[in-house]
Structures are given as C-alpha cells and as structure tokens.
Amino acid sequence: MKTDPAGVLTGVHYLDGDFACGEGAMAAGCRFVGGYPITPSTEVVERISRRFPMMGGVFIQMEDELASMAAIVGASWTGTKSLTVTSGPGFSLMMENIGLAAMMETPCVVVNVQRGGPSTGLPTMVGQADMMQARWGSHGDYELITLCPQSPQEAFDLMIDAFNLSELYRVPVMFMMDECVGHMTEKVVIPEADEIEIVPRKLTDKPPGEFQPYVADERLVPEFARAGDGYRFHTTGLTHDERGYPEMSVKAQEKHVGRLVEKIRANADQIVRFEEDDTDGADVVLVTYGITARVAQMGRELAQEQGVKVGMIRLIVVWPFPEKRISELAGKIKAFIVPEINYGQIVLEVERCAAGRAPAILVSHGGGGVHEPEAIAEAIVRAAK
C-alpha cells in the first residue's frame, strides 16, 4: 500500500544523513519513537520530535536506552511502527530488549549511527566497529536484518526498506549508519507519498478464540493481532509454544528458536541486497559498506589506473550476508579486499564464505576518520600480483 502523506516531505532537500534518516522513518509510517540523546545520532530524533506533533506521532525521550528499546517493543504491539535511535554505548544497553523483540517477533527499527569505540570511545568521530554487535549482540540464537546506507539519500530510501522488512519478517531491523554518513550533507530527493510503497502490519483475519499468536505461515512468519483488539493473547520472552505460553523443553526450544533462525535463513535470497560492479573477469573484488564504500571507490580507481582489474561488492543488506555470491566469486578471483573502520569484522564473514578459495584481506582503520584511498589502492595492487 501507499504511505500516509502526512509523514512525507516531498521535494528536493539538502539534508544531513541523520535528518534524512528521520525523514525516511516518518515517510515509512513510523509514528512512535522512544529515544535517549547520544552523539552522533541525536539529530535523528531532534528532526522527528519537531515534525511528529503535526502527523499524529509521539516522541518520548526516555530515561535511558534500556527504556527506549523496551518502549518501542511495547508500542509496536499496538501495530504502530516504532523506532529508536542511538550510537555505540546506547546500542550496548539496548541489546537485551533487541533480544526480546526477536523472541516476541516484534517489528521495529533500531538506528545506530556508529562512532569510534569501545566504551565511550570517540563520540563525535566515525567508526564501523558495531557490525558484529548488530548481528550477535543480544544473547542466545536469533536472526535479524541489518541495513547499511552510504549517503543521506540512502539513509532516507533504506529507512523505508528497513520498516518494510521488519514488518515482512517480524524482526527488529538494525540500521547501521556511521558518523560520516550521519553528518554529511547532500542532496536528498523525497518522492510523492503515492510513490512510496509500504508494508502495513498484516493482521490476522481469524477471530479471537481461533487465533494463536505463534502459528507461522509458509514463510515461517506468524500472524499478528494488535494489543487491544480483543484477542487476549499472551507473549513472553520465555521460550513459548504456538499459544505464546511458556514451555521449558528441548522440543519447544528447537521449534521456536529454530524457526526464529530459519525464517531469515530460508528467506535470505529475498532479503540479501548488494550492489555489484565490474566483478566479471576481476582479479580482485572489494567488499565494502557504509562510508567506506565511497572511500574505497577512490582507492579502486587509483588501482585501475595501474591496470588492475578490480570489481566491487557494496553491501546494502549486511545481515543476512550474501554468502552465495561471495562463495561464487571466491572461485574466480585472486583476493577479496575488505576495508572497514574496525580491526576486522565483515572481513571474517567474507573469509568464511570464501572458505579458503581466495584470501580475504583486511584494510583496517581504527576509527576517528576514514581510510586513505591510497592505502586501499595499495592493498588491491599488492593482492593482484
């Protein structure tokens, strides 16, 4: 269906990534945001708190990030699309309730504008070191979806996809920006509302009494009933059966948690998304994401000037990971080059998928700035020899 025009600021704008992200959320139909201030993400909720009162949305500044995350999970059970926004330290605090959202199968979106870490780290400076945390940060087994924009325009566009994916699979979606994308200002085109497709919350058509909250459909996703519609359902963070009742058994654990994992793994082909350029006949393939993709593009051009055939994969959906494509390419190329603003995270995933058929070479940056394109070019040229 088309989105609610009230949230869409149609036009051509000059926006930073944080503002564009906020506009994307409102255009996607988000109407509840709980947040806690943290640099460099706060502009997202500042934007939203200024516009929400005019479109029937509620923003509340909660007392901490634990509360923000718990509040958006609660809000989502009323069918209201819900969002929270944070950066590293706050992301750590949200982890327990991200697990609750995964366990209860609650659609919601969590934005992390990444800064340098660990701990308080570099509050105003860029990092990309929370990529594995997005995937594994809460305890226990679960799968979720993670997107990674490289520009303010994408911060807008992918926000709509983030909400849609969270509705389709009933998972929390991690929206992994970085400080550079968050604070860079560029042209952002916001289309008309009737050009924005959104996935509404799909409600069960079963009457109360026949409905069970955790009976999954063929995509392994259960039907939803809103809080307050008379279904009198029960949901819990404990392992539960199809009625949503706690069941402490090996069988129930395998059935429920197995499905939480499988609903993403089995649908990965529909979710995985990346941009691929010049990989045919390439000797070296860059695997990049976020701001580093834009820096790597310069490194790639420098290497091409030296005659190296270098292709590029830019991850848009990072989790689930495009393992099939990486695996296919591994048999055809000399090496993968993975530049990232951390000491090695996505490179490990590339290495896993390449399974020894091509090395995955990390070009690390500790954070606080972006790579020198020359460093990336040098790694490419060396790997091509």
Next chain:
Amino acid sequence: MSTVKESPVSEAVGHCEHPVSPYLRMDRIPHIWCPTCGIGTVVKCYATALEEAGIDLDKMMIVSGIGCTGRVAGYMNLDAFHTTHGRAIPFATGIKLSRPELGVTVFSGDGDLTGIGGNHFIHAARRQMDVLVILINNFIYGMTGGQNAPTTPLGARSSTMPFGNFEPPFNLPHLAASCGAAYVARWTSLHIRRLTKAFREAIDRKGFRFIEVIAPCSTLYARLNKLGTGFNLMQFYHDNSEIRHGADTREVDIGFQKNIVCGKFVDEDKPTFQDRMHQHYEEILKERYVPMAPEGGWIHE
C-alpha cells in the same frame, strides 16, 4: 505430572467455577507459585476489582517483568506481556502512548520494579505516565532463591546477606509519592477487601498509580528468617498492620518484623503525561497539532 485427586469437599459441592476464573487463563492453571505464597491472593483481588470496575477487558493490558510476581501477566485473561527484567514500565509506556485508549496495568515484584527497574519507576512517576503499577513486595528475590532485595528490611537474612542485611531498604510509598505519583497505597495480602477496593479505585483514577502489597514468601523469606510459614506471616500482618490513611509517607518505612503502616497515602487528580502533551501542543501549535489517534498510530489498508 501428578494428577490431582478429587477432594471430599469438591465431591460434596460438585465442580463449580471459581468466581474469577473468567479473568484467568484457566488453561495455564496450576500456577507456579508455592503453597502459601501471597501472590495468588493479590491476583484474586485484582481480578475481582476488574469485575467490579465493569471496564472493557479487551482494552486493559497487563505487563509484567521477571520474577515470581512477573508471572502474573501470564495468568490473566487479558492481552498480556511478560517482558524483560525491570522493563515492564517502559514497555507499558510504549503501549500507552501508541494506543492511548488502552488501560495498562503493570504487575511485578519489588526487585523487578525498584531494583533493576528503579530508574524507570521514578521517571514514570515523575512524568505522570498513565499506568497502574501493582508491586508485590515479599522483601526478597524469590524466583532466584532468596537473595537480598532493595526492600529487604535491615537485619533480615537473605541468601546473599547470610549474616543479616545491613543495607537500608527503600520506603516505596515515599519513593513513589516524592516522585509525584497521583495515587499511592499500601496493603498486605491479608487485607483482601481493602486491597480490592484500592485496585478498584486506582483502576478508575488516572496518572501514575502505585499500590504496594506486602505478601508472604514462605519458601525463602520466612524460612531464611525462621518466621514459620505463610500462615504465620499472615498472622503477623494481622497483629502488626496499622491502618493510617493519609499518613506522611516519610514515616511508613518497614523494619524487620516491625509494624506495617497500611492505607491510602496519596490520591490526587493530576494531569497525565498525555494530558500535558495535548494541552501544550494545542496551545503552541493550535490547529497544526495532530494528536495520536485513540486507536493507535498505525497505518492500515
């Protein structure tokens, strides 16, 4: 699983439905609580209050955290949310703000709401979030085996204060009142009629409403402190409860095996978070203000 044999009494009177069974998930009974635990009695009082209030139960949500009392949501025949440890209040806040027509009851324990969840408790009271908070205080962390709680009286033993507790406990009515709660009361699980009346009254009020219920934990608190059984604790409440409506909440703290001041301490009509938000935006933004629809901020076909 053992099977329950028909008792001579039930054979004599026949099977009749429990008066509050329509308010419970009978398919989840038997519950997990120990014999002589006070929680069941409090649940019965709450269910009775719901019945007396005559409200649309489809519009009453119940949210619990973790712990023995955290299991209450799971037994109530309402839309029910069993959430994470300490986070029932912010979870409830999200529900209330995004579908304002719903009523929300938070039902949880002392450790959950004022230990790990203490920050949420004080802020929800400060901002006058429109939720009814029922806190069962058994002076101990029950589900994990009797550890010290922020409510354990000075001198009482717990499994992590084996030589007696030396940390001063919270005076919960005073905490709630000083943060601005609109309704504050304390009863014990012995005071079933007064407690039911308090629930009934608080359901009709608005704003942050807090009811503390002192209840026996015979398995841990009573055993560790050699206080007998749940029955002995109930007898203690009978002999040592003092009803002082309107008491200064500074004076209602609880000592080990000392008197328990009960009553209604605060009952004020205060604008809720949402009242203030609407009034403020209407004043500032005038006709540009679009409040969240009562049925929620959701977009549907």
